[in-house]
Amino acid sequence: MEIKRFYAKKSQKAGNIFTIDGEEARHMIKVLRYKVGYKIIVFDGTGYDYYCTLIEIGRDYVQAQIDEKVENDADLKVGIRLFQGIAKSDKMDVIVQKAVELVVSEITPVITARSEKEVKLEKLEKVAISAAKQCGASRLTKINEPIYLSEIPFDNLVIFAHENEKNRTLRDISTSKFSKIDLVVGAEGGFSEDEGRELVEKGAVAVSLGKRILRAETAAITLICLTLYKAGVI
Numbered sequence: 001m002e003i004k005r006f007y008a009k010k011s012q013k014a015g016n017i018f019t020i021d022g023e024e025a026r027h028m029i030k031v032l033r034y035k036v037g038y039k040i041i042v043f044d045g046t047g048y049d050y051y052c053t054l055i056e057i058g059r060d061y062v063q064a065q066i067d068e069k070v071e072n073d074a075d076l077k078v079g080i081r082l083f084q085g086i087a088k089s090d091k092m093d094v095i096v097q098k099a100v101e102l103v104v105s106e107i108t109p110v111i112t113a114r115s116e117k118e119v120k121l122e123k124l125e126k127v128a129i130s131a132a133k134q135c136g137a138s139r140l141t142k143i144n145e146p147i148y149l150s151e152i153p154f155d156n157l158v159i160f161a162h163e164n165e166k167n168r169t170l171r172d173i174s175t176s177k178f179s180k181i182d183l184v185v186g187a188e189g190g191f192s193e194d195e196g197r198e199l200v201e202k203g204a205v206a207v208s209l210g211k212r213i214l215r216a217e218t219a220a221i222t223l224i225c226l227t228l229y230k231a232g233v234i
């Protein structure tokens with residue numbers, strides 16, 4: 001039987017016992033009908049997998065005893081953060097899901113002149129946990145509160161996918177000396193002229209992703225993959 005992965009907060013661990021409740025417990029009890037003695041893997045987002053045995057099944061909680069703690073090296077040594085112009089809700093779900101699979105460490109929704117102005121953070125956090133479970137990630141991608149474009153920090157290499165950039169591509173950029181890379185992608189409406197200029201003036205490197213205008217979610221996935229390839233990770 002496949003040993004399934006479940007997420008629990010660090011605070012749900014006391015000694016060598018996890019007490020898991022909520023949706024994760026409901027799934028084990030009601031859907032999978034797990035019994036005492038069953039094996040699960042618990043991850044708490046800190047980079048470790050905990051191989052556990054179920055020792056108690058309550059009405060709406062389970063207790064799992066840790067048998068072994070294993071460092072999960074499925075996560076990258078290169079820290080990639082995505083600053084994403086707020087797209088429509090279903091597109092944001094896709095972007096978060098794919099970014100988690102591609103081991104982006106943080107996602108920050110960005111309010112731009114032409115983006116949506118609100119985002120459903122709780123929903124995106126659930127998407128991130130579900131994607132982490134599915135892909136075997138042990139670190140949780142952090143979903144940050146939305147910021148304005150002008151608040152994007154410039155403490156790392158900042159690469160932004162600009163639909164108006166006609167020449168430079170990622171091939172023209174060296175990423176080797178950066179252990180942290182920040183990526184910026186626009187929403188469906190893209191960036192205004194002023195926003196493009198502001199990002200470049202602050203030191204962001206504009207890159208083209210080709211002649212075609214990609215959907216925001218396609219652009220985000222493409223930019224992340226190309227950056228991972230450039231960084232020698234995939």
Ligand code: SAM
Pocket residue numbers: 160161162163164165184185186187188189190191207208209210211212213214215216219220
């Ligand atoms: N409003 C823009 C237009 O119609 O020209 C399209 C924006 S596009 C749907 C959303 C975002 O994806 C853009 O802001 C940019 O970040 C990225 N993107 C899409 N196609 C791109 C390309 N060929 N090169 C660079 N970035 C691209």
